Amino acid sequence: MSSNILLRLRNVEKVFGDTVALAPTSLEIAAGSFVAIVGPSGCGKSTLFNVIAGLLQPEQGEVELDGRLINGATGHVGYMLQKDLLVPWRTVEDNITMAARLTRRVTNDDRLEARRVAHQYGLGEFLRHYPSALSGGMRQRVAFMRTLVTHQPLLLLDEPFGALDAQTRLEMQQWLLQVWRETGRTVLFITHDVDESIFLSDRILVMSPRPGRVVADISNPLGRPRTFDSLTDPHFVEVKSQIMRLLHGGDQ
Amino acid sequence: MKRRVLRNVGVPLLSIVLLLTIWQLIVVVFHIAPYIAPRPWGAIRAVTTDWSTLWPLVLGTIRETVYGFFVGALLGLSLGVIMAKVKVLQRLVYPVLVLSQAVPIIALAAPLVLILGFSVTPKVVIVAWIVFFPVTVNVLDGLSHVDQDLVNLAKVYGASRWRTFLQIEIPATTTPLFSGLKIGATYAVTGAIIGELAASSGSSLALYQEHANSNLNTAAVYGTTMVMTVIGISWFLLVVGAEVLATPWQRRSVARRQRWRRTPDDRTNVLNPK
Structure with missing residues (x-):
């Protein structure tokens, strides 16, 4: 190979x-x-x-x-299911940084990256929204961004x-x-x-x-x-x- | 916004006014003697004219209610968490908890006085006794229904059990926790009054009412009941207020403010870090 x-x-x-x-x-x-x-x-x-x-x-x-x-x-590894598993009590930004929050302190770099990724992939307007305000497709995108920023290959x-x-x-x-x-x-x-x-x-x-x-x-x-x-x-x-x-x- | 305030505050107020009006009408139309049932205004006046005597007693009842509520809430939360985490304890303790609520609370008051005397403590214990149960049951229920896929996801990320508990399980239990607290809040004053009836040597709101009753001062009896009710409602509303503050995502689609201030791309706060 x-x-x-x-x-x-x-x-x-x-x-x-x-x-x-x-x-x-x-x-x-x-x-x-x-x-x-x-x-x-x-x-x-x-x-x-x-x-x-x-x-x-x-x-x-x-x-x-x-x-x-x-x-x-x-x-x-990064891991994502059919259920988006976004937590309703966190905003989009805080959901994206979820993996960091679960393992260590969330840094400014984590937040900046979450914002950069969200802007890049069309959810920049929704960083401060709660998941309940998003459509199914948008929620899956947030879930995927959350998976992405774990930096797992x-x-x-x-x-x-x-x-x-x-x-x-x-x-x-x-x-x-x-x-x-x-x-x-x-x-x-x-x-x-x-x-x-x-x-x-x-x-x-x-x-x-x-x-x-x-x-x-x-x-x-x-x-x-x-x-x-x-x-x-x-x-x-x-x-x-x-x-x-x-x-x-x-x-x- | 204006319409919402009108609907959320105006309509409940209107129902109270309506209730007082019906009361007034019944007393007037059926010519009920004032020593059987006073008019609402008479009951209110009985309270206001003797307010200087009543106020310290009211403060006493509030203190018992609030102390008891916090002791009960804390105990209820702890028990709920421990029982959810240690299944053996759950099986062991649950029947005892149910038993504790089956005991008529009045019957409990007498031995409590023997043990704790006439201080504020037996009242606090009775209030806590009533408050902890709905909190425990709701927290236990909430914790056992946390989405296991979410817990697994946290595990895949490499989260410790403690972090998963703090970041996933506890926030997921906020709503059931407040359901328990609200039930507890409505019963808390009742507990304080029962405690005062059974375990007061000197003065208390409950004894004041008993005294008024034996003097056939019916207006004061009704007035005191209204005061107790107001304490109960106020405490309930405070707990509801706390829930509103603690769960903004239940009502809002956009967070009021993010932690923008703590990020380096926000100029003002790089210069003035918090």
């Missing part, structure tokens, strides 16, 4: 009682890449994320970030746009690609939406349940930058049918 490996999983397994949530899985994620993970419910996507985030201790195997073993250790995004309407979701996908291009982070992106996984990623991991495992690792042939035309590109259609076959069996 030409690029550096940021995240490496070796034979990572997670079991809950009798259920193998994640069968032994090995993965290598290149620094700066955008990797999408698709699969039905119960395929172990979120388990995989929780193991990488350090919320779950794997039964066996190694999780290595930038060469360091981080099994069961938190504080190493690896961002785990678990269906971040799953609760948004189709129109807002398209806007947010474009926006995410812009931010990703400008910040050079590595993104692992869980989604149910096959179109979304292809539209955003360099690489798609298809997962399957019972036991949860990666059944296909597809290198996305779709060129960048991605536009609305990408959605009708022959490469797009080809990859989509490949994934659909994997998810729903051969005859589809």
Whole structure:
């Protein structure tokens, strides 16, 4: 491989009682890449994320970030869910600086950065607003900025746009690609939406349940930058049918 | 803004005026004798004419109410937090707490006097006894319903349990905490009066009323009741006011002021740091 490996999983397994949530899985994620993970419910996507985030201790195997073993250790990744999890009692600015507040004193640099990021990505007018005053899309953007300013090289995004309407979701996908291009982070992106996984990623991991495992690792042939035309590109259609076959069996 | 003040202050005031009017009408229309039920104005006058005697007693009742409220609130908050954090204690202590509220408070007063004498202490204890319970129950409930995804998110960021508690769990419990405090505030005066009835040797608002009652000074009896009610309502309103100040996000969409003053890009405050 030409690029550096940021995240490496070796034979990572997670079991809950009798259920193998994640069968032994090995993965290598290149620094700066955008990797999408698709699969039905119960395929172990979120388990995989929780193991990488350090919320779950794997039964066996190694999780290595930038060469360091981080099994069961938190504080190493950015993490974002479908629920924006903004705290209602803090303003947008204070929500963006949340990670700092949870680990140390919030400095002026933290606040300045929060403001800079908010201005840069179109929420500068709303720094003093409480989350209740924002729309769903704006709230998800704030949640993403909060993830961004943790300065973690690896961002785990678990269906971040799953609760948004189709129109807002398209806007947010474009926006995410812009931010990703400008910040050079590595993104692992869980989604149910096959179109979304292809539209955003360099690489798609298809997962399957019972036991949860990666059944296909597809290198996305779709060129960048991605536009609305990408959605009708022959490469797009080809990859989509490949994934659909994997998810729903051969005859589809 | 004007309309809101009218709605929030004017309408409740109007309902009180309406209540007094109905009272007045009933007394007048049914020719009720003043020693059975005075007219509102008579009750108010009974209080104002004897205000110099009443005022120190009122202060005494306020003191018992406020002290008891704070002791009860603090105790209630602590118990709620401890029980939420230590599940074994929750199972152990909860039945005792329920038991404590099942005991008729009047029955409790007599032994309290034996133990604590006739000082302000037994009244404070009775008020605290009433106030802590709704606070504990609400705080416990609030803490057990904090979004676990939010707690996990804090964990992923590398937050310690203490920071998570201070930054996530406690703020998330503000609303239930104030629900408990408001319930406690409404009952606090009742507790103080019960304490005064059972545990006063000298003078107190409750004894003043008893004295008026035995003298068939019904106007003073009603007047004193009104004074007690006013103390209760005032304390409740103060707690509501504290809640409004403590939870600006419940009413506002934009924060009144951010901590702009403490940032280097704000000139005036770089020169004059706080």
